[in-house]
Amino acid sequence: MRVLVVHNRYRSEQPSGENNVVDAETALLAGAGHDVAVFERRSDDIAAMSAPRKALVPVRVPWNPAARADLARTLERRRPDVVHVHNTFPLLSPAILDACTHAGVPVVATLHNYTQTCVPGTLYRGGEVCTDCLGTSPLPAIRHGCYRGSALATVPPAASLVLNRRRWWTAVARFFCISGAQRKILVQAGLPAHRLAVKHNFVADPGVRRAGAGEHVLFLGRLTEEKGVGLLMAAWDRLAAEGGAGVPLVLAGTGPMAEEVARWARDRDDVRYVGLRGRDECRELTARAVAAVAPSTWLETFGLVVVEAMAAGVPTVAAAHGAFVELIDDGLTGLLHRPGDARSLADALRRAVTDAEGNRAMGSAARLRYEREFTPQVGLERLLSGYAAAIEGAATCEPV
Incomplete structure (x- = not known):
């Protein structure tokens, strides 16, 4: 199978479980003999940008035409069977979904958090669980400055959530939720239940186990x-x-x-x-x-x-x-x-x-x-099963 993995890597100064999952899945697929390529942007690169380019980053959070064009060229060159999207914020944007739709390539997206209904993706504010934006508009997030403690900084991701909600829901053939608990919340938020599958993350055998009572x-x-x-x-x-x-x-x-x-x-x-x-x-x-x-x-x-x-x-x-x-x-x-x-x-x-x-x-x-x-073998079986379902059902996903 030809798989193109799409991911905006989080900053290296903040250890990211999501980055680790992407790397582990990519290596797992390649190790099983599949043709895997990665289309990525790195948030670390923002620091080295010129002032004008940095100023454009938040503007392009809802829609980045350059990222869309780059992905379109990659799709034309590699012709993957499926595109697996992880994170698109802040340098890719949901514009990459449009490139996949026009190329006729089915899309699978792993939802690592709650960003489909919550701007920071945590359902957490002021030291407790917050569902103010669940299934509604992100205006409460802007009012409370939920992204980086700033109302102004919250506007771009909030706008992206509103403007691209339908695009996500129609352009993605299969969503992977990483737990049943997450899936339940996202269904409550209005995501299409028939496209939400639970696929737990896997963990490689550490090669070392506890001996004795522990220290x-x-x-x-x-x-x-x-x-x-x-x-x-x-x-x-x-x-x-x-x-x-x-x-x-x-x-x-x-x-x-x-x-x-x-x-x-x-x-x-x-x-x-x-x-x-x-x-x-x-x-x-x-x-x-x-x-x-x-x-x-x-x-x-x-x-x-x-x-x-x-x-x-x-x-x-x-x-x-x-x-x-x-x-x-x-x-x-x-x-x-x-x-x-x-x-x-x-x-x-x-x-x-x-x-x-x-x-x-x-x-x-x-x-x-x-x-x-939770072994890699179980993870591979569930990953490939999800890809196959997305490919088979791709024609049912209406274009945006």
């Missing part, structure tokens, strides 16, 4: 409020005040809360902040964990850290909402806590650490579920 509790990810970092600190302080967990908390990653986390961890023997680590180091940290923790306060669309822990035979303590509810069988492969509740999180962490037999059983069950549902 620490691990938070691995971006240090932001919506990832539950503040909640985790509050819960860990509760545990410390009640005698401690018996193992240290290790936080690996970076983000807006990095300095706050570093100050909080300083001079403590029950917390270690290790900063941003490489992939191999992260695998080792995961394999040495008693449990991973994912206390997100926003509605996660998936949860790579959960599946990575599964692959290492490690249970996860996570918030009982979003995709975590379908990724974790509570009490069987991990533990769920009440979202936003520090006491509930502390109790779940204590149970994960102190119940050695239960922890061992959950870790083994988590590994078995990984082998059934």
